[in-house]
Amino acid sequence: MKSLLLLACALSSAMAWYYTKFEWSACNKTANPAVRVVSANVQPMPLRHPGTASFSVDANFNRVVQGNLKGKVNILRTVAGIRLPVRCYSYYGIPIGSCEYQNICSQMQSAVPFVPMNWLVWVHLMLTHGQNVTCPLTIPEGNYNVESKSADIDLINSSFSWLTSGNFDIDMSVTDDIGEVGCYSIKLSLQPK
DSSP states (O other): OHHHHHHHHHHHHHHHOOOSSOEEEEOOSSSSOSEEEEEEEEESSSEEESEEEEEEEEEEEOSOEEEOOEEEEEEEEEETTEEEEEOEEEETTEEEESOEESOHHHHHHHHTTTOSBOOTHHHHHHHTTTOOOOSSEEEOSEEEEEEEEEEEEOOTTSTTGGGSSEEEEEEEEEEOSSSEEEEEEEEEEEEEO
């Protein structure tokens, strides 16, 4: 009986655990990547949905980022203490999850009508610096700072609502026509209200 009680306590503790702070780190293969993130933050953590999140990012573009952006994303999701990889899914022909993304710019433009979250963060970053947001991208060298912008999050009604809770450990790398743009590891939590 005592063992059963301890097991129940351990399971309830594991099920209730979420990241309380957005975390990120660089995993660049080169000493001087095209994009060096100085700071990044997402609040609240865990991200509760539906709801509003605020984000900020400060990044130095050490060279022009241009051409076709390609990315590789690996996602591990932890729920109730069980950690499993998230595979690559296709949603209206758009890859979502642990995928290799062959043309990030055009895929983001295609995703806007379907993705139930304001994914225009990258567009906002360009527009605030007077850049033309067309594919293929050309982002000039310089500092890009987006301070405390808000985005509405409503993941409940999406086809992937079953994937909208838990802790997510995300590794992503991006390249352009010139070479490595950046590589980052991110930790965040999603929690339905």
